Amino acid sequence: MANHTIYGNQHRALASRRGLPLKCHHMSSDFSVQTSFPNSERDIVPESYGEVTDCAGSKRPFSLEDLAEAIQSDTGSAEDLRLQKEWLTTLIDALPDIVCFKDANNRCLVANRFYLDLFRLDSNDYVNRTAQELSRQSPFYERFMTTCGTTDEQAWNDRRPISFEQTIPLLEGGEKIFDIQKVPLFNGDGGRKGLVMIGRDVTERKLAAARIHHLAHHDSLTSLPNRVLFQERMRDALAQARRSGCMMALLLLDLDKFKEVNDTLGHPVGDLLLRAVAKRLLSCVRETDTVARLGGDEFAVLLTNLSDADGASTVAETIIRNIAEPFGLDDNEVVSGVSAGITIFPDDGPDAQDLLKNADLALYRSKNEGRGRYHFYVAEMDQEVQNRKAIERDLRHALATDQLCLHYQPLVDLENGAILGAEALVRWFHPERGSIPPSIFIPVAERSELIFRLGRWVLLRACMQIQTWHSQGLPPLQISVNLSPAQFRHPDLLDTIRSIIEQTGVDPAQLQLEITETIAMTNFDYSVQVLREMRDMGLSIAIDDFGTGYSSLNYLRHFPVDKLKIDRSFVVDFDHHPGNDAIVRAIVNLGHGIGAKVNVEGIETAEQLSFMRDLACDECQGFYFSRALPAEEYARLVTLADPWVQDGPK
Ligand SMILES: Nc1nc2c(ncn2[C@@H]2O[C@@H]3COP(=O)(O)O[C@H]4[C@@H](O)[C@H](n5cnc6c(=O)[nH]c(N)nc65)O[C@@H]4COP(=O)(O)O[C@H]3[C@H]2O)c(=O)[nH]1
Incomplete structure (x- = not known):
């Protein structure tokens, strides 16, 4: 029998900030918890539930599992139990997470306020009901409730806590993403005792992560993939081309006269030109192809699943023709153009690095020959580079x-x-x-x-x-x-x-x-x-x-x-x-x-x-x-x- 102590640091800190006397400690075995909330402070929202110290002196966070054990504990006097219940109800109702305790037959015993509000359930309606039965009461969440039944069973069968992410639609519109944990509890004889479900709203975190990911992988001006994402896509496309035996083409593009536009008409018009070019480039390729802005006036296009190199020249010609059409930008008619260098996988290089380097050589030739042109890479271009270096x-x-x-x-x-x-x-x-x-x-x-x-x-x-x-x-x-x-x-x-x-x-x-x-x-x-x-x-x-x-x-x-x-x-x-x-x-x-x-x-x-x-x-x-x-x-x-x-x- 372990002798645990709960250090209610979190609670004490919160309580003292609010001027509340608050004690929270663990007295004896079997997880009987004694605590006192002099006022039922609903808005005390602990980020953790304190700590548990075992006999060996090691500390670990006091988990919801401990809480669940505690709620099911039937030791102590009737008064103890009443206090326990009061405390636990206050605590779980204050949580900004889904909390729900179920019995061995997946029937709801206790659900917190957050859960009831989210699913628009009446506090009396849910007790002793399974997820399937609840879905009939709150049809909007039918899919979630049905999945809930399935995941309950999975936790029981795995005989250990499971966690997963789930998107839950909101009645008022939109949806939220929850990180859900299910903890099955078993009796000494191995029989089912009860199940705890906890769900934390991670929508903001997910959206922020998605935003950061997008910023790190896209060009903020044109919203096209940037160099980082382009290289990722290239790696994927190369792996796919190797598997399927299909050709892949890389087109490196350099805008003609971009500097001139920037210098004579100003940067805002230069920005408009880049956006307009991005749009036209997208209109020249299939949805499965990738158009990226690698920086400045440099763009790249990845054409996948090509049967021959002619496909690449057709796209290059379309792009050159399209970009040569005048752009109407902020009352200015701007004439630009584009030069292209093309490499084909597998002929012109085994990996992304070689394909990019060789496409750059081909592009160099196009620009040197007067722009508005495209060239496929040929091996002599390497020789030219060596000569230049010499x-x-x-x-x-x-x-x-x-x-x-x-x-x-x-x-x-x-x-x-x-x-x-x-x-x-x-x-x-x-x-x-x-x-x-x-x-x-x-x-x-x-x-x-x-x-x-x-x-x-x-x-x-x-x-x-x-x-x-x-x-x-x-x-x-x-x-x-x-x-x-x-x-x-x-x-x-x-x-x-x-x-x-x-x-x-x-x-x-x-x-x-x-x-x-x-x-x-x-x-x-x-x-x-x-x-x-x-x-x-x-x-x-x-x-x-x-x-x-x-x-x-x-x-x-x-x-x-x-x-x-x-x-x-x-x-x-x-x-x-x-x-x-x-x-x-x-x-x-x-x-x-x-x-x-x-x-x-x-x-x-x-x-x-x-x-x-x-x-x-x-x-x-x-x-x-x-x-x-x-x-x-x-x-x-x-x-x-x-x-x-x-x-x-x-
Ligand atoms: N930054 C810089 N660039 C330099 C310098 N030296 C030469 N260049 C560049 O190199 C180009 C060719 O110079 P070139 O072979 O001496 O060739 C010269 C000259 O020899 C050649 N040329 C002169 N008369 C005739 C002619 O009657 N027939 C032919 N075919 N070529 C001629 O035309 C070219 C005239 O020069 P450019 O038009 O200026 O064209 C010059 C210039 O752009 C320099 O010190 N600094």
């Missing part, structure tokens, strides 16, 4: 070991052939691979922080060269230097230029900076501000590759521009595209209209030269006159009285 590694080394130099291509006055200056173009002579063209290594540098080091190096070298020529007595010609997109957007650009001008003492009027039309148009406000500051520093500005981007002419007049450089493509195709002369003429008029000079690049023949002269371009450069030359050769050319007559066009 170039990046070697370029890092080249910058540290002086393998780079600048060459200068003369800028020629179209009117009289005079050399007006030069465009500085970087050259790399690799010790093993020979000359590597800038069109190969500049884009690689652009993708890493190397472009800032390279860009700074070019600017510094060009300024130093200007000063060297100055000290050699060469006339003060203007040298133009290309700025790459990442370099132009770098917050340190202006400070870098200032410090180079200061360091070299170069006259800013001799330095021209070239940015492409596309750079200028991306983040228009920022571009205008940077260009104005450059102008204030005394530098001049040229817009390179003009005619290949999508400048709004209206924007152009806000740029402080000194020169428009007509892209070489207009010269190359001159004979084949008669319309080119009209375009060149328009650009010349436009340039002159905003007070800028007009340069035409890529003059290779005498015919091209005379065409451009007729179209009133101001200056030109091209192989017809000269390729980009080492500094000394350029200097020699400049010093010649009539370079083209003596040397002839190159």
Whole structure:
């Protein structure tokens, strides 16, 4: 016979807070409980029911099982029993949980107020009734009551407590989720003694957990699955594809011009665009497919149960077509587009990681080829990555070991052939691979922080060269230097230029900076501000590759521009595209209209030269006159009285 003591800490704490004298202790064996609630305080809601200490001194919580034992105990005097009953009734009625005691035949003996209120039962109606009988009294809960009969039997048969979750509909609408426990009690001879049912309302906890789960697995802007959930779905889909032998496709998507929309129309419109894109993407796939937002303007689509890869290209085409349709966002008509990279399981990788990596390579190619396209991954793309990495590694080394130099291509006055200056173009002579063209290594540098080091190096070298020529007595010609997109957007650009001008003492009027039309148009406000500051520093500005981007002419007049450089493509195709002369003429008029000079690049023949002269371009450069030359050769050319007559066009 164990001698238990109940420490009614919880009750005492509550009682003392309320100023109630309260004793709660356990006196002897057989779980007879003595306690006193001087006032029947209904709202005393214990979170636990105290503790029980066994003879060995170990403590454990005083459980509802103990309570049930206690209620069934028939030891003590009639007065003891009356007190016990009063206390227990008060206690269980105060509980915000379902509590119900049943006899060996599953007939209700005691149910607390919470139970009766929940099931709209009258306190007299339930006694001695089974769940099935009660369901006839409260038909709304019929299903619950029927299940209740079944679970009662399960607890009896298992001969141990069982617990499960159950959703109970509410008469007033909605439903609640309960965590239900059933504890069967047996006599010494093993026969059934009674059954306790306890049910705790866990609806809030469940909803909160579901909310947290949703937040952790979905993108808050579009409500699409996020990267975490997408990877889970991919793992499941891969397992399913392995089992069924079906194909699966992964499409990585990158929104075109998203940054532009954000920069020119503001973030709220950018957000609207992302939401609208999410909606359109969902409309392009089946319900069983997954569309996710992986971050920024990057989306992914998982197509399962494909019979062949054609299915993936059909979806990619549908998506590209759909996203290319204009979006009406907050009174703005926004035109976007999307590029895609596709991998197929099992052909392009055994797991999610490889499929994602390879889809990214395919996407890279699509973006490089002008966007609004899709590509399937092919093994050579891996080779391209290896090449890129090798170039990046070697370029890092080249910058540290002086393998780079600048060459200068003369800028020629179209009117009289005079050399007006030069465009500085970087050259790399690799010790093993020979000359590597800038069109190969500049884009690689652009993708890493190397472009800032390279860009700074070019600017510094060009300024130093200007000063060297100055000290050699060469006339003060203007040298133009290309700025790459990442370099132009770098917050340190202006400070870098200032410090180079200061360091070299170069006259800013001799330095021209070239940015492409596309750079200028991306983040228009920022571009205008940077260009104005450059102008204030005394530098001049040229817009390179003009005619290949999508400048709004209206924007152009806000740029402080000194020169428009007509892209070489207009010269190359001159004979084949008669319309080119009209375009060149328009650009010349436009340039002159905003007070800028007009340069035409890529003059290779005498015919091209005379065409451009007729179209009133101001200056030109091209192989017809000269390729980009080492500094000394350029200097020699400049010093010649009539370079083209003596040397002839190159
Ligand atoms: N077919 C043909 N080509 C001609 C002719 N005349 C000039 N070119 C080439 O056209 C390119 C003109 O430079 P870009 O448009 O700024 O285009 C440049 C520029 O965007 C970039 N780049 C070159 N050097 C630098 C640099 O120092 N910094 C940055 N950021 N980019 C550079 O690489 C691009 C290619 O440079 P390059 O290979 O030096 O190629 C140069 C030049 O050699 C011609 O008559 N026919």
